[in-house]
Structures are given as structure tokens and as C-alpha cells.
Amino acid sequence: MSTSTAKQTSSLTFKRRKLRAPYLLLIPAVGILVIGMGYPLVWQIVTSMQEFGLQQQFGKPAPFVLFDNYIELATKASLWVVVGKSILFCLVTAVVTLAVGLALALLMNAVSKGPRLVLQVALLLAWSMPVVAAMTVWIWLFDRRRGAINYLLDAIPGVDMNRFDWLENPLTFFAVASIIVIWMSVPFVAFSAYAGLTQVSEEVMEAAQLDGANGWQRFWGIILPMIRPVIAIVFLLQIIWDLRVFTQITMLQDAGSKSSEFDLLGTYIYKLGTKAQDFGMASAVSILVLAITIILSWFYIRSLLKEDES
Amino acid sequence: MTAKLTKRLLGVLAIVIAVFWVFPVYWMVNSSLLPNVTLQSFVPTFIPFGGSLDNFTAALSDGSFFAALGMSVSITLVVVLFCLVFAFLAAVAISRFRFRGRKSFVIAVLVVQMLPAEGLFIAQYKMVSSVGLLDSVIGPSVIYTAAVVPFTIWMLRGFVAGIPADLEEAGMMDGLSRFGAFMRITFPLLAPGLVASGVYAFLQAWNEFTVALVLLPSEANQTLPLWLRGFVQASATRETDWGQVMAASTLVAVPVIVFFLLVQGRLTSGLVSGAVKG
Secondary structure, three states, X not given: OOOHHHHHHOOHHHHHHHHHHHHHHHHHHHHHXXXXXXXXXXXXXXXXXXXXXXXXXXXXXXXXXXXXXXXXXXXXXXXXXXXXXXXXXXXXXXXXXXXXXXXXXXXXXXXXXXXXXXXXXXHHHHHHOOHHHHHHHHHHHOOOOXXXXXXXXXXXXXXXXXXXXXXXXXXXXXXXXXXXXXXXXXXXXXXXXXXXXXXXXXXXXXXXXXXXXXXXXXXXXXXXXXXXXXHHHHHHHHHHHHHOOHHHXXXXXXXXXXXXXXXXXXXXXXXXXXXXXXXXXXXXXXXXXXXXXXXHHHHHHHHHHHHHHO | OHHHHHHHHHHHHHHHHHHHHHHHXXXXXXXXXXXXXXXXXXXXXXOOOOOOOHHHHHHHHOOHHHHHHHHHHHHHHHHHHHXXXXXXXXXXXXXXXXXXXXXXXXXXHHHXXXXXXXXXXXXXXXXXXXXXXXXXXXXHHHHHHHHHHHHHHXXXXXXXXXXXXXXXXXXXXXXXXXXXXXXXXXXXXXXXXXXXXXXXHHHXXXXXXXXXXXXXXXXXXXXXXXXXXXHHHHOOOOOOOHHHHHHHHHXXXXXXXXXXXXXXXXXXXXXXXXXXXX
């Protein structure tokens, strides 16, 4: 290790200083994490066990109610509807993103350099769009009266989409949200999967072809097993990222309706905290969101830790 | 022969998909150049012939853009600077030293990196408001730095580990102090890593919406994403000037697109490198 020569020549004090060095180096990072994340997290855990409503905003002490907020949540039908919708939204979006991304990666692998480059540039441009700008464009595209999407769909013979309001009904509202999230997320999946595909050796593929394996068999038998680690991680990240769609849902609600039918977990917490001023309950739901995320992330974190040890 | 034809057809398919995928980005720029009269007609105009920069002038006219730009630039600069320094020091600690608590720190970093803003923003709002820092540059800067530092440490760790410690030791043999060897030999080799991490921090701070929404409640202190959202919010009450909204979106998006294209490769490999190498 790097310390070997130094160790032999070092005096006792020098050694002690070296032992302290890593901790000193960590102080700023740990400090900012404690302030920005640690303290709010502890506050949130404490508050989730308190009754912390409007009266407490004006200085009344918050009584400890232990798990009452959680019990109230567990028995609250409206919360379970939001949790269910969030999970469904997240799974559907992540699965479609993965399928489309994988298909595009295979396509990139199959075509010659020119078309591949065109496709890659298009995907990169979509990927690089800031979320808020992407949202304004998509809201404009889906605009009821003058949006390009209704115009183009209406031009298909037999389809009447003139003035169709996508954001009026929860089902089409979430479909629009999902389309936007998929549009933004596919590039990452496609590029990661493509990076994996380029590692699959030509010889193995040719040998399989000579042995008479058709395209489908080669995909399931060779390509998929070889890129499985990438796919697993990318899919996991998509699920975690698709749970955090507060920006997208908030802006679609700006353009459509703020009614609670259109809420997912992020906007639900936001409304509990800002509109109802019920910080106890908002904290309890936040803890639920954090718990879901950490459980889902554990596999990913473990794989990164393995990388760290090697 | 048929294999060649299939390849051709797939190539055409790839280009068609590319056109669809890039269409929203194109549409943003296209609409930003068209006058409102054209945008209000039922038939969309697909190519901005006779376009002008009037929408940009209009979007910039009331000065709120520059206020938001100032806010975004200040926060972003603070975040990038502190993030790089803090993450660099921590990356040196975890890649050059084996010490007690190292593994716990690495796990903490990885866990924090996964936490969604939605899971903490109410608590962060309470914290920042209790010290009277709502509507300030400091509030979002602290939260963003804390949120971005973990991934930055992770990215830099790879770069620091990639530089052999032997090089440094050789420098020390030649009479440099440990610090001097580090600054003269390791630091310049780290430059690409620092650039990539800095751009990552920039993108995060520049694009962030959720935390900014709760920490910057007053309109005078908005960042660019909040400013842009204001246009969509206004559309609920009056006719939207989509040309202007698209011009505003283009203004917000262009610096991001440029910087993103610079570091894209490193970001992907940072997230999935272990898995790709398999």
C-alpha cells in the first residue's frame, strides 16, 4: 500500500497524524451530509411520532403520539390508493422503459455506423433536456386545442382527437406522465445496454450462428445472459427513479387539475405538508417513501460495495 | 443479400425512431421561433420559415429571467465549488486509506445517494425556515451540496484510485513533501475527473425543482426551473403564449444540453461501470 515506505521511517507522532488524516479529510463531507440530510431525517423521524398540525405551527408544543400517525396512515384508504397508484405507475413505466431501451440497444448494435450515430445523437438530445423544459414542451405537444399530437392523431382517418383533453381524466393523465418519463429515461437504458452488448464477443455469436441458432435463440441464449448484470441494475435504478416524479406530476397538474385523483406519493406529501399543514402525517408518509427506496436500493448498493472492495 | 437488405431496413427504422425521439426538442426550438399568430392556427407549422427571435426578446423583457438566472448561477456556483472540494477530500480518504469506519461511510454515502428529494423536502423546509433562510441562496445550496456530494465522492473515488500511489512515492523520493507530491503529480491527473464531477454537480443544481419549490417560496427569488414553471402555471388563468414559453424553455435548456454532452460518457459508466465490465 501507499503507506509502506512512510511507515518504516515514521516516528510515533507521525504515525498518529497519519491515522487521523482520513478522518480529517472526511469532516467537510460528513458535516454537510449531517446538516443537509441527517438532521432533517432525524427531525422527520421524531415528527412522524408527534401530533404536529396547524396549532403546532403557532408554537403549541407537539405531543408525542408514538405510532399513532402510522396507524392512522395504515387505516387510511386514500393513502393506499396513492401508494398503489405510485407503485403501478412506477412498475409500468420502468418495464416499458426497459423494453424500449433494450430494443433500441439491439437496433444500434444491428445497424451500420451512420444510422447508429443519428439514433445516438437523437437519444442524447432527449436525455440532456432539463426536466422542467421537457415538461413545458410535452404539455405544449399535448395541448388540447393546438397541440401537435392531437393534430397528428386527428389526421389519421377515422380517429377523432380534435380537442381531446389528455389531462382531464386520471388514466390519460398518468399515461401522458408515463410517456414523458419513458421518453426521458430510455436513452440511459439504451446506452447502458448498448455498452453491455459491445462486450458480447463476435466469435461466440458467429459460432452460435454456425450451429444453427436463429436470432431469437441467440438473443435469449447468449445476449441476454451476458448483459443481465447491466439490465438488472438499470431496471432497479429505473424503478427507484420512477418513484420520484414529483416535478413531472406537479407540472402536469399545473396544466391540468390539482385534484387529488391526480396525485402520486410526492405530490401527496407536498399537499399534506403545505396545504393541510399536517407535518406529523407528512413526515410519516415521507418515512414510508424513504423505507421503500432503501429496500429497493439495497441490491444496487450491495453491487456497488462489491465493486468498492475489488 | 437478404442480410444486407435487413441491415438497410433496420437502418431506416433507426432513423425514423431517431426523428420521433428528437421531435420534442426540435418542436421546442421550432415553436420558439414562430410568432404567436402562427402557433394559434389549428394546423401546426412544422418548419419555422420566416421565424424571428421576438419570443426570446419577449421572454427576456420583464427582467424576471435575469433575476432567476442570477439566483440559479449563484446557487450552482456555490454547489459546484463546495461539492468538488468536499468530495475530493473524502475521495482521497476512502481510496488512499484503510481506516475504521471506512465501510460504514461508504455505505452511508451510497444510501444517501439513493434518497429521493420527495422523502425529505418537508423536513428540509422546516429546518431551513426555522433558521430564517427561506428565499436565500444558502438554503438550497446546503441541501443540494449534501444531495450531490455522495455521487461526486463515488465518481472521484474511481479517479483517485486509478492513479497509482507509486507515482506519488516516486515524487517524494525526489524530495517533494507528501502534500507537494500530491499537488504536483496526482492533482493534474485528476483534472478530467474533477471536470466530470463538476459538470454533474452543475446539472443537478441547475435542473433541480422539488427542493427549490419549497425553499424559495417568493417569486423574487426563483431559480430558472421555477421561473419556467411560472409560465405553465399562468396558462391556467389566461391564454398561453406558447412561443414565449418555448423560447424560455430553450434558454434554460441550451446550457444544460451543451454541458451534458460533454460528460455523458462518464456519467453512464459511473452509474453502471461494475455491471458493464461484468
